[in-house]
Amino acid sequence: MLAAGLLLAWLVQPSPGLSARSAQQPASDPAVEPAVREALQRYATALESLDADAVKKVQPSIDVDGLKRAFGEMRSLDVDIDNIRVLSGDRAAARVSCRVTQTLTPKAGSRQTSTVTRVLRLRRQDSSWIIQDFER
Amino acid sequence: MGAWIRTGLWALLVVVAASGSARAQTGTPAGLAGLLPDLILRDITLPAPTTPGLSHAVHFSPLSEGNVEDPAVGIVASFNQLLTAQLASLPLGSSAGGFTYTFDPALGTFRRASRSFGPMFAERASTIGKGRFSAGFNYQHSTYNTFEGEDLRDGSIKFYLRHEECCTVGGPPVPPFFGVIQDPNGTRLSPFFEGDVIEAALSLRVATDTFAFFANYGLSDRWDVALAVPFVRVDMEASVLATIQRLATGSNPQIHSFEAGNPSATSRTFQRSGSATGLGDIVLRTKYQLLGGARGALALALDARLPTGNEDDLLGGSGQAKLFLVASTGGDRLGQHLNIGYTFAGGDEGPDSLVMAGGRGLPDEFVYTGGIEFVATPRLTLIGDVVGRTLIDTGRLRIESKRFDFQPQGATAPSFMTFDEFAVHPGNLNVLLGTVGAKFNPYGDLLVSGSVLFPLNDAGLKSRWTTVVGIDYAF
Numbered sequence: 352m353l354a355a356g357l358l359l360a361w362l363v364q365p366s367p368g369l370s371a372r373s374a375q376q377p378a379s380d381p382a383v384e385p386a387v388r389e390a391l392q393r394y395a396t397a398l399e400s401l402d403a404d405a406v407k408k409v410q411p412s413i414d415v416d417g418l419k420r421a422f423g424e425m426r427s428l429d430v431d432i433d434n435i436r437v438l439s440g441d442r443a444a445a446r447v448s449c450r451v452t453q454t455l456t457p458k459a460g461s462r463q464t465s466t467v468t469r470v471l472r473l474r475r476q477d478s479s480w481i482i483q484d485f486e487r
Numbered sequence: 488m489g490a491w492i493r494t495g496l497w498a499l500l501v502v503v504a505a506s507g508s509a510r511a512q513t514g515t516p517a518g519l520a521g522l523l524p525d526l527i528l529r530d531i532t533l534p535a536p537t538t539p540g541l542s543h544a545v546h547f548s549p550l551s552e553g554n555v556e557d558p559a560v561g562i563v564a565s566f567n568q569l570l571t572a573q574l575a576s577l578p579l580g581s582s583a584g585g586f587t588y589t590f591d592p593a594l595g596t597f598r599r600a601s602r603s604f605g606p607m608f609a610e611r612a613s614t615i616g617k618g619r620f621s622a623g624f625n626y627q628h629s630t631y632n633t634f635e636g637e638d639l640r641d642g643s644i645k646f647y648l649r650h651e652e653c654c655t656v657g658g659p660p661v662p663p664f665f666g667v668i669q670d671p672n673g674t675r676l677s678p679f680f681e682g683d684v685i686e687a688a689l690s691l692r693v694a695t696d697t698f699a700f701f702a703n704y705g706l707s708d709r710w711d712v713a714l715a716v717p718f719v720r721v722d723m724e725a726s727v728l729a730t731i732q733r734l735a736t737g738s739n740p741q742i743h744s745f746e747a748g749n750p751s752a753t754s755r756t757f758q759r760s761g762s763a764t765g766l767g768d769i770v771l772r773t774k775y776q777l778l779g780g781a782r783g784a785l786a787l788a789l790d791a792r793l794p795t796g797n798e799d800d801l802l803g804g805s806g807q808a809k810l811f812l813v814a815s816t817g818g819d820r821l822g823q824h825l826n827i828g829y830t831f832a833g834g835d836e837g838p839d840s841l842v843m844a845g846g847r848g849l850p851d852e853f854v855y856t857g858g859i860e861f862v863a864t865p866r867l868t869l870i871g872d873v874v875g876r877t878l879i880d881t882g883r884l885r886i887e888s889k890r891f892d893f894q895p896q897g898a899t900a901p902s903f904m905t906f907d908e909f910a911v912h913p914g915n916l917n918v919l920l921g922t923v924g925a926k927f928n929p930y931g932d933l934l935v936s937g938s939v940l941f942p943l944n945d946a947g948l949k950s951r952w953t954t955v956v957g958i959d960y961a962f
Contacts, residue, residue: 398596410595417594420819424588424599424865453590455597458865459604460586460961461932465597467590485592 383440390480395430410482429454444474518799523567526759531729534747547648547685565911573948575804586961603822603860604868604926607938612784612815615705623959627697629950636945642688680742682735682893692724709776717767719802724760734893763800769793783816804849806833822860853877866928878916884909919943932961
């Protein structure tokens with residue numbers, strides 16, 4: 352009963368508005384967004400080149416062998432990253448949401464497209480930014 | 488999930504059992520399933536005598552005499568049952584959906600779920616993907632050469648038709664009618680002509696052609712549903728060289744002859760042939776992937792074989808439900824797969840249907856398939872499989888030397904002769920097949936496949952080669 356009551360209370364509680372959510376988010380440094388966009392563009396270009404080592408330069412944590420196997424099945428890959436939003440960030444790190452659309456032309460099989468919204472963390476390394484990991 | 492599968496399985500079993508019972512029939516079936524019993528047990532008759540007297544016309548024809556207790560009836564029926572059970576339940580190739588790319592969040596891009604295009608006669612654990620659809624067809628041709636290791640075509644399979652007990656009283660009412668006879672008077676060997684037999688040497692040509700449509704749809708990333716609709720043609724051409732073995736009538740050869748008044752006419756060929764074409768047993772399949780990863784997966788699948796094929800014409804059998812586990816593992820170039828499960832049959836093999844009809848209803852089966860897939864190039868997968876089926880409690884036929892007693896006219900004591908004939912033994916039929924083949928991707932999502940299926944043991948009905956070709960397209 353208690354659990355049911357708590358669930359009901361949770362369900363009927365007023366949904367926080369967009370402005371409230373925005374107010375709760377940490378403010379981001381305006382200078383971060385151009386750097387993040389540039390890093391994501393490098394990431395997209397590296398994926399399109401089907402070069403696992405190039406991807407590793409932008410995302411050092413990537414499983415290079417697994418990516419090489421995946422690229423080995425591809426004839427080409429078109430990558431488009433948009434709807435980039437810096438959820439939080441400063442000069443050292445950033446948390447970003449973006450929409451990634453990939454169109455795969457495989458060596459065997461027909462072309463297919465996937466669009467996913469991803470949340471990732473980036474950090475500054477020397478003079479550029481790199482992808483630390485993907486939250487989802 | 489478990490409760491759902493259990494409920495579904497029992498529902499299917501009820502359906503297939505009901506359908507099997509409804510189809511059980513009495514007597515010789517009209518179609519191909521009855522061709523051999525009719526030919527061997529009914530057609531072999533002698534002409535009526537030219538002069539008035541006792542006619543021996545149907546004395547070697549137990550079905551004409553209505554004598555289903557004759558040992559030859561049981562042997563021929565068992566032979567026919569094993570033959571038809573295997574013909575009616577040929578394994579169909581499967582459509583595995585050869586192209587499956589999934590978005591891998593860890594890699595940040597697409598990954599091919601399996602580089603292989605999948606097996607031919609097995610399922611693989613990977614699913615086709617949510618909303619994806621594949622369809623295709625297979626064509627399969629089999630010509631059968633041997634049965635239980637004996638050549639089907641050269642007359643080496645022989646049955647022995649005993650003379651019906653026409654005149655005696657007080658003989659033993661149960662088989663074996665030709666047991667050791669201590670006192671010829673009033674037994675099977677009295678009168679003397681009871682001792683003859685007809686040797687029926689069978690030459691049988693059986694071929695099947697199956698054209699099966701497949702469709703496979705991904706309800707979710709882990710759950711597939713599929714359908715196979717086979718159209719089957721069965722051709723049978725049987726010939727029996729019947730030879731009178733004059734064991735007892737050597738001194739009076741006019742009694743048993745294939746030509747009235749011609750005692751030298753001891754042989755005659757009897758023939759029957761037929762073919763049937765039509766819808767086979769439709770198979771509905773559902774498969775759920777329980778575990779899945781880049782290197783391997785485990786799935787549970789359920790096949791419902793609906794009794795849509797005409798059983799009398801060997802186009803199908805009774806309903807079946809097959810529950811099986813599917814495991815797949817593999818690396819870049821080499822993959823392995825294993826299917827293991829049990830088939831529950833809904834057939835009714837009651838006493839009425841057993842003797843005459845042969846394969847009335849299909850037996851339960853333990854089924855297993857294992858094999859490898861080798862990715863020769865991204866467009867070509869080579870496949871090797873072992874397909875095993877254990878048909879439960881079907882009985883086995885083995886050639887044995889049998890003793891036939893006779894007592895020529897005027898002889899004071901019985902003699903005997905031995906002939907090699909099938910004998911029925913209880914047991915399971917273990918059918919083991921091998922298959923090698925290839926799947927090739929010439930364009931887009933099109934797959935062209937070809938394979939041959941060959942026997943790995945002598946059990947049951949055997950085709951030297953079964954060829955399978957197919958086309959599969961993923962949308």
